[in-house]
Amino acid sequence: MRPIIQVTGLTKSYASGFQALKGVDLEIRAGEIFALLGPNGAGKTTMISIICGIVRPSAGRVLADGHDIIEQWREARSLIGLVPQELSTDAFETVWATVSFSRGLFGKPRNTAHIERVLRDLSLWDKKDSKIMTLSGGMKRRVMIAKALSHEPRILFLDEPTAGVDVELRRDMWGLIRRLRDTGVTIILTTHYIEEAEEMADRIGVINRGQIVLVEEKAELMRKLGRKQLTLQLAEPLAALPPSLAPYALEIAAGGMELVYTYDTRAERTGITRLLTDLASAGIRFRDLQTRQSSLEDIFVSLVTERP
């Protein structure tokens, strides 16, 4: 799939000497949902701000659908919609006025049908004549998304789109983001909610201390780095492990009523069959068993803590 955004050697240094980005290379494919994960201060917002034209890069190049964001800034910016992290709205404007203003700002002709569709999709139609200051935080977040969608962008940046919104609204937004992707919009989202990336993303990038640590298909990432745990619920409590089970590095849990075996899904042999055989030989019986895949959060934490 062709890249719609190409970032090459992107560097940002501030006057204070702080280097927010250190030669970032990244390609975003057209039509995908790309989740950019990283701890606070990792450089996520700086990178988005550079691509959107808000911050000037110190070095490097960014192409948006082949348009250089510096030399062909007008063409590049026309393609991009941005929903920033902060709730920044014109408090005294009505929803309709502020969304229509955004469309005009991006040079698009008046299209009331499109604005209506966007507002309806975001459940804002009933609030179209309300002043933004009267809306709840969640509604304001929707207004910001509506503003970004008002000019029909082909690339949409969502910087922490569901920060501070309730679970129901978050689910609604996930649905909206999927629908947008289905219409061909490329979506790049940053999030602190690993669950969000796990739920939504086609690919995941991890950024830490201004460097891209990893970019991977989500499924592949889970497969490559995922660990699984097998939990056996024992028929009788176990005080200590017999020496024959020592090679499995089992953990005794739940007051001796559970045995936990951690194994690598990538390994040629997981060792489960042999473990079950050895348990039977040792006279340890179990009532039930379950497996658990390690979450993206586990993977993320291991990535950002492993690299100093």
Added chain:
Amino acid sequence: MNYRAIYAIYRFEMARTGRTLLQSIVSPVISTALYFVVFGAAIGSRIQAIDGVSYGAFIVPGLIMLSLLTHSISNASFGIYFPKFVGTIYELLSAPISFAEATVAYVGAAATKSVILGAIILATAALFVPLQVEHPFWMAAFLVLTAVTFSLFGFVIGIWADGFEKLQFVPMLVVTPLTFLGGSFYSIEMLPPFWQWVSLFNPVVYLVNGFRWSFHGTADVGIAVSLAMTLGILAICLAVVWWIFKTGWRLKN
């Protein structure tokens, strides 16, 4: 050229005036009317005519200029500062609109509001004093030129300011005193020679006198000098705005 974006910002800014009608239009008209009551009727009746012009009529250009300068600066500085303050500036910076286009839109809206205000004050003045405009073209030219120039100045202040105090600092503590000391209410020929000489360093003297000449045909300084000075200030403001475009000063990190 992104005409739609320019129009969107211009309309947005003009709509803001509509929402703050009391502050934008009614308040300056009332304060101007009070000036006429105090200086025109109460005190002015005891002051001799200046160059054959009654004192009430004499102060009209200065009063319009006072409102024009302060409101041009306030309108333009607030127009660009407010998005910075509330954070909506991100949208302007990420939109396919150049700094030049944004400046045309913000400054155009601020200047339009000031010209409308100037016309309203002129109409208000006509209710209090007999008015005649000897050079209507030059009156309109000075009105528009000054509104644009000081809206540009206000735009620069709005970009520079990082707090409401700074936003108020220049119009309140620099422009208003310069306007009062710039011959708005008197002819500088009434001053002792030393202060006449000092007054010539006050740029507002040239703006007020150019404008006054268009009303009454007489002024303390020549029309050509006034016009050159106005254009000079405009050129300085344009140069500063151009430098901001080039560097992204206070707008882009």
